[in-house]
Amino acid sequence: MSNPEPKIHHSPLGDYEARRAVHPKRIDGPFRRFKWLIMLVTLAIYYGTPWIRWDRGPYAPDQAVLVDVANRRFFMFDIEIWPHEFYFVAGLLIMAGVGLFLVTSAVGRAWCGYSCPQTVWTDLFQHVDRFFDGDRNARMRLDAAPWTWGKVARRLSKWSIYLVIAFWTGGAWIMYFADAPTLVRDFWAGEAAMVAYVAVAVLTATTFVLGGFMREQVCIYMCPWPRIQSALMDEHSLQVTYKDWRGEQRGSVKKAEKNPEAYGDCIDCNLCVAVCPTGWDIRKGPDISCITCGLCIDACDRTMESVGRPRGLIDYITLDDAKAEAAGAAPQPAYRALLRPRTIAYFLVWAALGAGLLFLLGTRTHTDITAAPDRNPAFTVMRDGSVRNNYTVKLRNMENRPRDMRVSLSGIEGAKMWTDTMNAERAARELEFAVPADATQSLRIYVVSPAGTASQDFAFNLLALDEQGESDTAETRFETPNGGS
Amino acid sequence: MANDQRPDQQVPQKPAPHPGRRLDEPTGVHTVGHEWDGIEELDNPMPRWWLWTLYATIIWAVAYVIAYPAWPLLEKGTEGVLGWSSRGQLAEEMAAETSRRSPILEAIAMTPLERLPENSELMAQAVAGGAAAFRVHCVQCHGANAAGFEGFPNLTDDEWLWGGDLRAIEFTLAKGVRHPGNDETRQSLMPAYGASGILDRGQIDQVTAHVLSLTGRGPANAAGAELYANNCAVCHGADGGGLRQFGTPSLNDAVWLYGDSPAAIRQQIYQPRHGVMPAWEDRLDQATIRMLAAYVHSLGGGEDFVEVAADPAVQVDEQP
Numbered sequence: 075m076s077n078p079e080p081k082i083h084h085s086p087l088g089d090y091e092a093r094r095a096v097h098p099k100r101i102d103g104p105f106r107r108f109k110w111l112i113m114l115v116t117l118a119i120y121y122g123t124p125w126i127r128w129d130r131g132p133y134a135p136d137q138a139v140l141v142d143v144a145n146r147r148f149f150m151f152d153i154e155i156w157p158h159e160f161y162f163v164a165g166l167l168i169m170a171g172v173g174l175f176l177v178t179s180a181v182g183r184a185w186c187g188y189s190c191p192q193t194v195w196t197d198l199f200q201h202v203d204r205f206f207d208g209d210r211n212a213r214m215r216l217d218a219a220p221w222t223w224g225k226v227a228r229r230l231s232k233w234s235i236y237l238v239i240a241f242w243t244g245g246a247w248i249m250y251f252a253d254a255p256t257l258v259r260d261f262w263a264g265e266a267a268m269v270a271y272v273a274v275a276v277l278t279a280t281t282f283v284l285g286g287f288m289r290e291q292v293c294i295y296m297c298p299w300p301r302i303q304s305a306l307m308d309e310h311s312l313q314v315t316y317k318d319w320r321g322e323q324r325g326s327v328k329k330a331e332k333n334p335e336a337y338g339d340c341i342d343c344n345l346c347v348a349v350c351p352t353g354w355d356i357r358k359g360p361d362i363s364c365i366t367c368g369l370c371i372d373a374c375d376r377t378m379e380s381v382g383r384p385r386g387l388i389d390y391i392t393l394d395d396a397k398a399e400a401a402g403a404a405p406q407p408a409y410r411a412l413l414r415p416r417t418i419a420y421f422l423v424w425a426a427l428g429a430g431l432l433f434l435l436g437t438r439t440h441t442d443i444t445a446a447p448d449r450n451p452a453f454t455v456m457r458d459g460s461v462r463n464n465y466t467v468k469l470r471n472m473e474n475r476p477r478d479m480r481v482s483l484s485g486i487e488g489a490k491m492w493t494d495t496m497n498a499e500r501a502a503r504e505l506e507f508a509v510p511a512d513a514t515q516s517l518r519i520y521v522v523s524p525a526g527t528a529s530q531d532f533a534f535n536l537l538a539l540d541e542q543g544e545s546d547t548a549e550t551r552f553e554t555p556n557g558g559s
Numbered sequence: 560m561a562n563d564q565r566p567d568q569q570v571p572q573k574p575a576p577h578p579g580r581r582l583d584e585p586t587g588v589h590t591v592g593h594e595w596d597g598i599e600e601l602d603n604p605m606p607r608w609w610l611w612t613l614y615a616t617i618i619w620a621v622a623y624v625i626a627y628p629a630w631p632l633l634e635k636g637t638e639g640v641l642g643w644s645s646r647g648q649l650a651e652e653m654a655a656e657t658s659r660r661s662p663i664l665e666a667i668a669m670t671p672l673e674r675l676p677e678n679s680e681l682m683a684q685a686v687a688g689g690a691a692a693f694r695v696h697c698v699q700c701h702g703a704n705a706a707g708f709e710g711f712p713n714l715t716d717d718e719w720l721w722g723g724d725l726r727a728i729e730f731t732l733a734k735g736v737r738h739p740g741n742d743e744t745r746q747s748l749m750p751a752y753g754a755s756g757i758l759d760r761g762q763i764d765q766v767t768a769h770v771l772s773l774t775g776r777g778p779a780n781a782a783g784a785e786l787y788a789n790n791c792a793v794c795h796g797a798d799g800g801g802l803r804q805f806g807t808p809s810l811n812d813a814v815w816l817y818g819d820s821p822a823a824i825r826q827q828i829y830q831p832r833h834g835v836m837p838a839w840e841d842r843l844d845q846a847t848i849r850m851l852a853a854y855v856h857s858l859g860g861g862e863d864f865v866e867v868a869a870d871p872a873v874q875v876d877e878q879p
Binding site: 080081082083085087088089090091092093288291295448450451454455456457458459462464494495496497498518520525 | 602603604605606607608609610613676679686703704705706713715716717718809812813814857859860861862863864865866867
């Protein structure tokens with residue numbers, strides 16, 4: 075089988091090459107089945123997660139995973155993240171990054187081959203192609219065929235299925251940002267926010283174009299990740315390799331029978347190229363086009379089996395092991411590539427991040443007080459010579475129920491406080507506030523201290539008046555004209 | 560295999576335009592003709608969709624230049640056929656903002672000021688609006704922190720020459736202080752005891768000593784007390800507590816508009832200075848004046864605050 079001649083477009087800006095369509099052939103095998111599994115799991119997670127319900131009581135949404143941008147809350151099952159706790163999300167992203175380093179250094183481009191959305195959706199669309207137009211040869215014939223009404227009808231029906239998948243994908247995205255059942259109703263009633271329609275339109279378009287038409291070009295030309303990966307991989311990383319020392323010289327079974335000494339194991343059936351979702355010929359060696367999905371391994375193993383030669387002519391192997399094997403050493407089991415200082419170090423960093431985040435998550439309280447003193451004026455002298463400082467104090471109730479909280483002064487002897495919603499006559503050292511559920515209450519607190527008080531540090535103490543009795547302290551400063559420590 | 564035929568890379572190349580474009584044997588592709596420390600770049604063809612994307616951006620740019628303001632000319636720039644301008648957008652947004660605010664401003668103007676605190680949300684809006692208006696109209700004299708300067712009252716303390724409840728503050732704001740041309744303006748005029756010869760220098764020293772003694776700075780003196788009782792007590796009160804109906808400052812507290820040093824007090828008796836504040840009703844609408852009153856009242860010294868029934872703040876403990 076030969077590749078078609080590339081179509082070169084000569085423009086004033088230089089030469090441009092038209093895409094050569096890739097028509098991967100159906101194959102079955104362990105890696106294909108693994109890809110099916112990953113596709114099933116990732117798509118189920120993506121499409122299904124927003125529909126999981128989670129009871130959080132009357133003051134919080136009952137969607138298990140929800141990014142509530144309007145109210146600035148991030149819900150994930152029993153975890154609720156406030157904006158000031160965004161480091162949890164940042165930590166998760168860093169973990170995801172280190173996890174990618176770990177996976178890449180151990181098993182190369184496994185992300186690209188199995189779980190990258192571009193790979194998963196391209197795979198999905200290629201199955202749609204196969205469903206409508208048949209397998210590789212039928213599709214190539216149809217591609218080359220003139221535009222008859224039959225071909226138009228087929229293309230339109232296929233593209234409309236593309237569009238349905240793309241729309242479903244774009245639609246699922248917005249479900250993470252609002253209550254899914256309500257949003258679906260609002261969406262079709264034309265009452266959803268404009269940003270919802272825009273997001274669906276944009277994501278439908280990108281899914282349709284990137285998954286339906288651009289496919290492997292995204293990986294080869296557009297994606298930065300393969301470029302970064304080449305810096306993360308080394309000679310100990312697993313990659314899909316054609317064992318040319320075993321395969322060459324290529325030749326058919328017949329030729330090899332006549333002259334066994336001159337030919338290697340590769341019978342040049344080209345099945346590895348035919349099944350490749352990016353159209354690469356793995357026998358040319360590693361390339362940015364190879365996303366290491368392993369389908370050529372499935373294809374080659376099948377061929378080797380049918381001609382009665384050992385499997386593994388194409389296999390996951392490290393560069394070092396490949397050199398050793400080419401030099402005559404015995405094949406090493408692939409799992410050895412997983413355990414080496416570099417992967418262990420990545421794993422330890424990754425695990426330490428995870429443990430740290432879990433520790434923070436377990437020890438965080440749902441009660442918080444902050445105090446910001448007015449800096450201008452720093453103090454006000456009152457008629458009787460007493461000194462007043464003003465503070466913006468925030469009480470944070472991160473529980474999904476209203477709570478009464480007590481704020482008290484610690485330090486500054488004789489000082490009292492009141493707020494801008496109180497009569498100054500009722501100033502006291504302790505005040506109680508009803509803080510609404512899942513909210514931050516901002517208070518304007520005036521602290522007044524008798525004449526002659528020195529400038530000093532003090533604290534606002536917060537105590538939640540419930541059975542848990544969570545507390546927090548905000549240290550701040552009281553300024554006076556009298557100097558002080 | 561080095562001599563392996565790679566059919567998909569047998570790209571028909573135009574002849575190399577200059578000798579620098581070397582043909583790379585293993586790939587059969589010309590280089591672009593540059594070389595950096597032995598590193599060369601192959602001139603592989605770009606994907607064609609990339610070219611079309613480039614053309615599309617060029618078309619977009621041309622359309623944008625036609626549709627939107629783009630080229631600067633001598634007098635003004637090209638305007639664009641859509642007629643959009645950033646100033647026009649600002650005017651639109653300002654108009655939208657004004658119409659968004661108008662119900663709040665109306666509600667503030669309709670609500671009797673002393674009842675404003677009962678509606679805590681409206682009160683919060685009024686304080687916020689007042690803070691904004693304060694920065695435009697008031698900071699020149701009272702300072703950005705509202706703490707005033709010598710001769711310009713501090714609005715954050717609890718000393719109020721003309722009263723510190725919402726109504727009194729609103730009245731002072733609306734009518735001004737010693738504002739010429741306003742019949743209801745706050746008016747007070749302390750005589751120049753020294754400059755007009757009512758008291759001589761020695762007597763002024765004695766009165767100064769008596770005023771200082773009101774705040775415990777220096778011994779009482781009988782002569783000064785007598786002069787004070789005859790000349791000053793009628794306005795400032797026998798104990799120096801001041802009288803709000805005359806706008807007279809109290810002399811027995813820690814707040815001094817023109818300074819608390821003996822020299823400053825002596826000077827103020829000899830030749831008093833009289834500050835002036837404009838009558839803001841001539842310049843601002845009622846809602847703005849009310850918002851300013853609410854803001855000034857909220858600075859910490861406001862008097863007679865009426866608590867809302869459902870006030871979240873509940874007192875726990877009077878005596879610490």
